Amino acid sequence: MKTNKSPRRDFLKTMGWSTIGLSTLPLATSSISSCQTKPTEKAQTKNSNSLAVRKNIADFAPDDPEIKLFKDALNILKKRSEVSPLDPSGWQAHGMLHATFCATSIYANQVHYNWYVWPWHRLYLWSMEQKLQKAVNEPTLALHYWDWTKAPNIPDHYWGNESNPLFNVTRMVGPENELPKDFINVGAGFRAEHYKTFGGYPAIKKRGEAQLDGLAEQSFHNNIHNWIGGQMATFTESGFDPIFYAHHGNCDRIWDAWRAYSPKNTLPEDEEWLEKRLFATDGNGTPVDFKIKDLLNTEDLGYRFNDLDLNPTYCNPYEEADKPERNASAQDCVAPLNLETSQTDAIYKEFINKERTHVILHFERAQLPYQPYCARVFFEYDKEGERQSKYTGTFTILPILDLDSVLLQNGVHLQIEIEKEIAEAIEQEKNIEVIFQPVPLPNRNIPDEILKLENISLKLNYEDA
Incomplete structure (x- = not known):
């Protein structure tokens, strides 16, 4: 040495x-x-x-x-x-x-x-x-x-x-x-x-x-x-x-x-x-x-x-100017939030003394490439005649395998933080769309295969599902 x-x-x-x-x-x-x-x-x-x-x-x-x-x-x-x-x-x-x-x-x-x-x-x-x-x-x-x-x-x-x-x-x-x-x-x-x-x-x-x-x-x-x-x-x-x-x-x-x-x-x-x-x-x-x-x-x-x-x-809260903007593209996945399978009342009550809280976003993947998929997640709905687009986070979704299997798990859960305004839109039973906007990475193309999701819902805790 x-x-x-x-x-x-x-x-x-x-x-x-x-x-x-x-x-x-x-x-x-x-x-x-x-x-x-x-x-x-x-x-x-x-x-x-x-x-x-x-x-x-x-x-x-x-x-x-x-x-x-x-x-x-x-x-x-x-x-x-x-x-x-x-x-x-x-x-x-x-x-x-x-x-x-x-x-x-x-x-x-x-x-x-x-x-x-x-x-x-x-x-x-x-x-x-x-x-x-x-x-x-x-x-x-x-x-x-x-x-x-x-x-x-x-x-x-x-x-x-x-x-x-x-x-x-x-x-x-x-x-x-x-x-x-x-x-x-x-x-x-x-x-x-x-x-x-x-x-x-x-x-x-x-x-x-x-x-x-x-x-x-x-x-x-x-x-x-x-x-x-x-x-x-x-x-x-x-x-x-x-x-x-x-x-x-x-x-x-x-x-x-x-x-x-x-x-x-x-x-x-x-x-x-x-x-x-x-x-x-x-x-x-x-x-x-x-x-x-x-x-x-x-x-x-x-x-x-x-x-x-x-x-x-x-360390948040983000200034509005620092949040990513919603820029529509042909690769975006857009699917409705299913209010019937979401814990709408429980989520709204959670905001009595809060401006933001954590929820679990669940969806079924009808199609997902066998590779990491990075996306910015937005909630969109109409408010007073204008389209609102609320950014909730950027996540990389992995092709998670099922237990002792080489097959993908069908259900995916994301733990996200939402603001009070989204909870109010849920409580008012607005038509809310959840958008997964894929993020371009250096020296790589966004996959041509669009992420296809079904049955998007929100829950407070998995044990309550």
Whole structure:
């Protein structure tokens, strides 16, 4: 490891990581739920002086010693896989670990489309961080996150050529491409008081049950994966693009920020969730498992975030001028809201003391291409002789498979936030049309095949359906 000694020495010298220096960094704390438990032996709480501190990579110069050490560690993992693709501590095996639990229709393993998505991905990032630390023998080496609310372009660190271990040639965007504002709106998720709304409902147990992934997964998480394209837009290979760890690092941070946003934002207390065992590998590539209750405090896992501050522009409520406009196109899907199957009275009563609330938009897909489908969702109706078009969010709909099957689930559920004016139109039994307006992505065409939907309805909670 001779080649790594100098970057590591420069890194520590530059950061001034002495006992006093590190302890004076701002501690990002979150409101810990009453279901918090003590760590297991596998995740002993570290002294604050030895915690890895995760920071926004866009705040560093590409040639910063901290970045150089990070790249050195990543190169070591990649070289291990060149020698032996099956090396469990190598880059190849780690990427396949993501596919094992995300690109699967075996629902005993699947962590997407349900409330396991954020705990498992926290464990997956911990697994990568442990491997990087051991590769250069630096226990405080931290993964970086990409705060796309402050830097909507992929940071310069991830560009160049194959000599840069952070580069990935499959991306469909370039350094000049900027994320659309509505792709990175986190406000609707922050105002979701129930974890089921933010993070997803329990995993389905039999074929035909509804899969309800959370608002955070359906919106900014999926949108950014799909926007980047290439390997990042697939479950099978996204773990092989280094930008994955920066994107999910920010998603992990947003989960903590959601908990800190309001004392009403609480985690599940269900034993089914807290006692669920999730699997990954440690820094040596050895299989390990953690219960979710042992993954809820990042310091128990050896790291913390330098801050939980996001660009308030993306924390809603949007200014009207910032909302996407409705621009009709031949690819738009337009279908009526079925008031008979919607919970109209319950939704209207929910707005007695509120200006906005979360609901579940359900539809049956009569036709949907086997690919991610990104769309802006609008509600349209007449009001005082004028056509109103109300934007409710931008979502990437995935071709979700049914339980232990290769067939698509027919029913789709989106967790969205609507404004009071929409509830009033529902209560007045107006003819409301729901529009899915497909979003053009860089260097890709909108699918010619129009999304065909049937029986669109709104409900407050799935259990009330």
